Amino acid sequence: MAEVEAEPAVAASLFGERIEVARDFARELGERGEELGLIGPLEPARLWSRHILNCVLLAPLLRPGVVGDIGSGAGLPGLVLGIARPDVDFVLVEPMERRVDWLRSETARLGLGNVRVERARAEDAPWVERLDQVTARAVSSLSKLIPITAPLAKPGGELVFMKGERVGDELVAAAKQIRAARLRGVEVIVLGEGIVPEVTRVFRATVD
Numbered sequence: 305m306a307e308v309e310a311e312p313a314v315a316a317s318l319f320g321e322r323i324e325v326a327r328d329f330a331r332e333l334g335e336r337g338e339e340l341g342l343i344g345p346l347e348p349a350r351l352w353s354r355h356i357l358n359c360v361l362l363a364p365l366l367r368p369g370v371v372g373d374i375g376s377g378a379g380l381p382g383l384v385l386g387i388a389r390p391d392v393d394f395v396l397v398e399p400m401e402r403r404v405d406w407l408r409s410e411t412a413r414l415g416l417g418n419v420r421v422e423r424a425r426a427e428d429a430p431w432v433e434r435l436d437q438v439t440a441r442a443v444s445s446l447s448k449l450i451p452i453t454a455p456l457a458k459p460g461g462e463l464v465f466m467k468g469e470r471v472g473d474e475l476v477a478a479a480k481q482i483r484a485a486r487l488r489g490v491e492v493i494v495l496g497e498g499i500v501p502e503v504t505r506v507f508r509a510t511v512d
């Protein structure tokens with residue numbers, strides 16, 4: 305059973321005029337996500353509080369240009385952000401066929417002309433254009449994620465990763481990869497405090 309939308313007033317303020325599209329996406333994911341193997345059995349009941357609201361908190365950090373979301377899975381955060389920021393172009397990079405089928409069908413069903421989906425792993429990403437920003441959530445630890453994503457960003461582009469409570473430990477463990485990728489301005493931002501049920505921790509850095 306899909307969650308009754310948590311914090312509807314907060315959701316409406318974060319999505320603005322795009323809230324009905326977000327509701328449409330959440331309804332479809334809540335109803336079909338488990339059967340399609342996109343989300344676990346516990347997730348429909350906490351779709352808004354744990355997933356949708358957390359992802360949309362990233363929207364104000366994005367700038368006009370091309371954002372690549374690596375390992376989009378069910379569309380978290382790629383489709384959520386594609387809905388919230390129609391002024392930004394998104395490339396969702398996902399290797400699993402079933403998930404790619406879902407991402408493409410939702411992109412078409414929701415009429416997201418600013419979103420395209422590539423079936424690939426980040427390290428084999430086939431496009432030529434370099435990204436202004438790269439997002440990822442729950443794909444791997446920073447020490448593995450940085451080497452496969454930093455080469456996808458333009459000089460001056462940003463890595464913007466959603467991370468869990470142990471981001472501090474991950475940062476320490478990734479010191480070598482941060483140096484090798486020549487990242488600067490490395491920071492951890494906490495978003496949504498006092499606004500949403502679960503805060504979002506974001507690793508952000510600029511690629512030289």
Ligand SMILES: C[S@@+](CC[C@H](N)C(=O)[O-])C[C@H]1O[C@@H](n2cnc3c(N)ncnc32)[C@H](O)[C@@H]1O
Pocket residue numbers: 374375376377378379380381397398399400403424425426427440441442443452
């Ligand atoms: C745990 S899921 C998370 C999905 C989604 N980002 C979320 O937060 O619900 C990890 C996703 O990353 C994808 N993935 C794993 N390795 C990858 C790689 N090297 N490049 C791109 N995607 C990858 C997987 O296929 C999977 O869909």
